[in-house]
Amino acid sequence: MQKLDLVLFPNQGLREVCATVTEMTDELDRLIDDMFYTMYDAPGIGLAAPQIAVQQRVIVVDVSEGKNQPLALINPEIVRSAGQITWEEGCLSLPDIYAKVERPSEIIVRGMNRDGKKVEMEANDLLAICIQHEIDHLNGRLFVDHLSPLKRTRLLHKFKKLQAEKTGS
Structure with a gap:
């Protein structure tokens, strides 16, 4: 396994x-x-393929405390959602930026597992939030897109300022 470079805003x-994944391959499994490996190293609880410059519909999540439920x-795809929850979210592509986001608290998600088998599962609370956050990435959305324009502008300005401080520019 290798650590991949994260793509930043x-x-x-x-x-x-x-793009939709059309076949399971050894390359996809790797x-x-x-x-x-990259998500755990970051450390994070979710990662979507576009965050490592791969434009395919693949996500990984693990919200367990022991990091043992990958x-x-x-x-x-989310086929059903219900309820409502507000949670402070962050993103590996926007390091050090956090905001409270409102999302459905319960979802049913359908897709394929890494063996290529169709799966459908229920998720709630943090797992539901994480899956929704990562699916947003597959659709070109970031968690800040769920905020008001004013809050989004302020957070993105703060992010750019933090990045400039890190690079010394």
Whole structure:
């Protein structure tokens, strides 16, 4: 496994809709392993393929405290949602930026697992939030897109300022 480079905002790849995966390959299986390795190393609880410059519909998540419940979904789609929850979200592509986002608290998601088998599962609370956040990435959306224009502008300005401080420019 290898650690992959994370794509940071404002990289245009984060705004693209990803391609559907049409077949399971050894390369895709390695990509999923590398995505988990990168996510755990970051550290994060979710990662979508466009965050590592791969424009395919693949996500990995693990919201367990022990980091021992990895979930990979290929071509995930939310087929049902209910409830409402507000949670402070962050993103590996926008490091050090956090905001409260309102999302459905319960979802049913359908996709394929890494063996290429169709799966459908229920998720709630943090797992539901994480899956929705990563699926947003596959559709070219960021968590800040769920905020008011004023809050989004302020957070993106703060992010650019933090990045400039890190690079010394």
